[in-house]
Amino acid sequence: MNTMPIRNTTAHWRQLDTAHHLHPFTDQKELSEAGGSRIITGAQGVTLTDSEGHKLIDGMAGLWCVNVGYGRKELAETAYAQMLELPYYNTFFKTATPSSIELAHRLAELTPKGLNRVFFGQSGSDANDTIARTVRHFWNLEGKPSKKTIISREYAYHGSTMVAVSLSGMSAMHGQADLPLPGFEHIMPPYWYDYGGDQSPEDFGRTAAQALEDKILELGADNVAAFIGEPIQGAGAVIIPPETYWPEIQRICRKHDVLLIADEVICGFGRTGHWFASDHFGIEPDFMTLAKGITSGYLPLSAVMVGDRVAKTLYDKGAEYYHGYTYSGHPVCCAVALKNIEIMEREGLVERTRDETGPYLTECLADLADHPLVGEVRSLGLIGAVELVKDKATRTHFDNLGKTGGICRDHCFANGGVMRAVRDAMVISPPLTITKDEIDRLIAVLRKAIDLTAKDVGIA
Numbered sequence: 001m002n003t004m005p006i007r008n009t010t011a012h013w014r015q016l017d018t019a020h021h022l023h024p025f026t027d028q029k030e031l032s033e034a035g036g037s038r039i040i041t042g043a044q045g046v047t048l049t050d051s052e053g054h055k056l057i058d059g060m061a062g063l064w065c066v067n068v069g070y071g072r073k074e075l076a077e078t079a080y081a082q083m084l085e086l087p088y089y090n091t092f093f094k095t096a097t098p099s100s101i102e103l104a105h106r107l108a109e110l111t112p113k114g115l116n117r118v119f120f121g122q123s124g125s126d127a128n129d130t131i132a133r134t135v136r137h138f139w140n141l142e143g144k145p146s147k148k149t150i151i152s153r154e155y156a157y158h159g160s161t162m163v164a165v166s167l168s169g170m171s172a173m174h175g176q177a178d179l180p181l182p183g184f185e186h187i188m189p190p191y192w193y194d195y196g197g198d199q200s201p202e203d204f205g206r207t208a209a210q211a212l213e214d215k216i217l218e219l220g221a222d223n224v225a226a227f228i229g230e231p232i233q234g235a236g237a238v239i240i241p242p243e244t245y246w247p248e249i250q251r252i253c254r255k256h257d258v259l260l261i262a263d264e265v266i267c268g269f270g271r272t273g274h275w276f277a278s279d280h281f282g283i284e285p286d287f288m289t290l291a292k293g294i295t296s297g298y299l300p301l302s303a304v305m306v307g308d309r310v311a312k313t314l315y316d317k318g319a320e321y322y323h324g325y326t327y328s329g330h331p332v333c334c335a336v337a338l339k340n341i342e343i344m345e346r347e348g349l350v351e352r353t354r355d356e357t358g359p360y361l362t363e364c365l366a367d368l369a370d371h372p373l374v375g376e377v378r379s380l381g382l383i384g385a386v387e388l389v390k391d392k393a394t395r396t397h398f399d400n401l402g403k404t405g406g407i408c409r410d411h412c413f414a415n416g417g418v419m420r421a422v423r424d425a426m427v428i429s430p431p432l433t434i435t436k437d438e439i440d441r442l443i444a445v446l447r448k449a450i451d452l453t454a455k456d457v458g459i460a
Contacts, residue, residue, distance in 0.1 A: 238428075246281040247282060407453050409426070
């Protein structure tokens with residue numbers, strides 16, 4: 001008797017997936033023992049469809065990236081037309097393509113003042129690798145070869161290559177590969193809920209920034225090359241710094257001649273109600289990392305925005321720049337990015353996030369603050385988090401940090417919503433096309449999941 005599953009069924013796909021697919025950020029054995037992967041087969045707007053016909057409202061915009069929503073025919077048609085005209089050519093050896101040139105110009109217009117040069121890659125990880133390498137090259141050209149160390153923060157996420165993990169402040173990632181590499185240091189994050197104690201958020205913002213100056217003085221400013229930070233630490237559990245934080249960080253960097261890197265991979269392209277979170281916080285970086293929302297995730301693309309000071313040194317003193325990727329400035333990816341930006345402008349998605357849906361999400365999340373399991377809610381634009389705690393009066397977390405969040409995440413999935421658990425915080429980052437009615441649906445799923453989780457962990 002033939003027991004092989006019929007092809008193109010959930011059982012068949014799960015069998016192949018378990019046998020051959022090594023998933024990112026997944027316990028492979030646990031996944032197999034749990035019955036295998038959820039198979040997503042379609043999507044439209046903010047709704048996903050799995051292989052068994054279940055509909056799920058996507059509260060994470062894929063992986064923080066599908067800003068214009070799913071099913072955009074214009075983006076598919078743009079990719080198709082570009083593939084017919086010029087499917088690929090490189091940007092090495094004194095060569096460029098129209099879409100890479102036009103996108104570089106467009107990004108220089110959109111990003112903060114002084115960022116006028118663009119280097120293209122495929123992911124936020126390789127973009128941050130590029131920045132780390134270019135930072136060291138810059139200081140060598142400037143005759144200051146001892147300025148090598150880059151300072152980052154605990155809970156920072158800057159990617160998954162060896163250098164990007166070293167930039168990141170995720171201890172679990174460090175432990176698996178003997179990282180960080182030499183030349184990378186980490187300081188406390190501006191995480192008021194966990195680190196603020198009795199300080200006001202405003203005072204704590206200055207305290208958290210002072211940790212940077214303390215580390216610079218410890219290492220010696222002549223040895224510190226740059227500081228890197230996400231304006232909001234998305235994968236760190238949506239850590240939104242107090243308004244006092246970034247102005248002080250910027251002052252400290254300028255005082256000690258330390259380059260400032262803003263990683264906008266998650267925050268960029270409208271997520272916070274501004275084109276970039278740097279606009280909201282008044283950050284004037286020397287480098288900016290872009291990816292994800294640049295194409296709304298439809299094709300892989302990243303961009304490093306290079307400030308004028310660094311670009312001038314590279315131009316005047318650098319000779320050949322020995323760096324690049326086969327797909328740097330890929331014409332199809334760049335064409336799709338241009339169309340994606342056009343859609344966002346035409347539909348006013350940034351302004352809508354700032355003025356309408358972002359404030360509404362904040363209002364809806366605030367309604368969860370009185371729940372006995374909820375310690376804090378925080379949001380800006382269409383990115384937010386709900387911190388689940390054992391004792392909200394003392395800000396005490398559960399002992400097995402991450403277990404409660406995992407329980408809540410699974411309840412979300414079971415009730416028709418996709419949200420992510422970071423430690424015990426439920427994080428939300430939906431497509432910018434989400435409507436108020438869809439936000440209501442998403443929050444209803446989250447509320448039900450929190451209620452069920454409270455019962456599971458014995459919190460009335």
